[in-house]
Amino acid sequence: MGEQIPRIRHLVLVPLPYQGHINPMLQLGTALHSKGFSITVAHTIYNSPNPQNHPHFSFLPMPDGLSDSDLASGDLVSNIQVINENCKESLRRSLEQLMQEKELQGDTISCIISDELMFFAEDVANNLKLLSIILRTTSAATSFARCGLLKLGGEGQVSLQGSSSHDLVPQLHPLRFKDLPFSLTASFGKFAVLMEKAYSNRTSSAIIWNTIKCLEQSTLEKIQQQSQVPIFPIGPIHMIAPPVSSNLIKEDRSCISWLDKQPHNSVIFVSSLGSIASLSEKEVAEIASGLANSKLPFLWVIRPGSIRGSDWIELLPKDFHDAAGDKGCIVRWAPQREVLAHPAVGGFWSHCGWNSTLESIAEGVPMICKPCFGDQRVNVRYVSHVWRVGLELEELKREEIERAVRRLILHDEGKEMRDRATKLKKKFEICTREDGSSNYSLNELVNFIMSYDS
């Protein structure tokens, strides 16, 4: 008698609508749902997640104002600005209404957790007096470099024109100019403005990070020393959350039965673009020849539309299928984590998006690294020169590709990288155990959120 029914605590998640950002945010939602929170995902109409994959979540669509021509432009920076301008009012109104409904039920909205680039959500949280937390989906090294660059650039200490150089960047070792996470072109100014917003004058009360102490401890410590708010490194989030798929493109599972027929550690898995980058017909021809000439089995993800000027694989060289024979399997989209965990996979050719990097190390798979843009360059530098679990492909040339694939799969050098990756995999397993550092941080995060509305 008189026992109080515990209040339900709701969290509102606001992901940036790109696959590499949606995945960690929805994995975070799954992890926090398993801790007893109720989850609402406020999402743009563009790239909206499939509610059927997340039956325990509620969804709140926000008109994003992105036109067909915005989307066709491929201008990420502008599109992120458009989203930030258009979603604010709609999120504010929807949450006001939701707060009233929850109050009537005796429940409460505890917090808004937003992607570091969805700035408007932080404003809305301030406006509605809700706790606000940021999720950072890149490596700590990337953030450290971006902050450092903004500072050094502002003080005139770094000439960004040295971009193509192999020289080390002062105060940002081990990064060379070519590894900087900014595109050093005419669009630098626009991107710098976005980065300035991502790192300066944030009003959120904490930062959640999809990274792991055993990989980035010293960088995390440096960041924590400079930060006014607590940081919770809970990554790789996919290892602490119950399994969930938030893919926007349908996975082709036929590649798993193809892998089942290949020898142990023999296949190079090629997913070299992630969800955003694209290639010219000429570049694709180099990759196709390099793979076929390596004479090793390959599983190649070619995302629809990622070869410029074609819908899918129409522009592959005419003789490619004969040259590759039954050595190759091409799919539109793969169940990547399952592929990386498959015993037939001996190496991963990746653009080194941060999710792919973590997923590869989590399975002990060594990498061929060829970044496309932004933070991927930093990740490649760390993978190849600090953690030494991958080799960097300098140029997209068929001979170099053939050599890199054979070095990774067949040579001692590749075996040594695999051994180091296996050691890191074991460390990941320890950190993500119930008593490991990532789970410890997750529990601290839960306590932090609860302490705000008890």
Ligand code: UDX
């Ligand atoms: C983007 C940026 O490019 C990246 O640098 C940044 O760190 C995050 O945002 P993206 O290019 O999509 O990400 O790469 P990545 O971070 O690797 O994320 C791709 C996700 O899609 C991974 O979780 C991967 O498992 C998944 N994926 C990719 C599949 O499930 N199947 C595929 O075939 C390819």
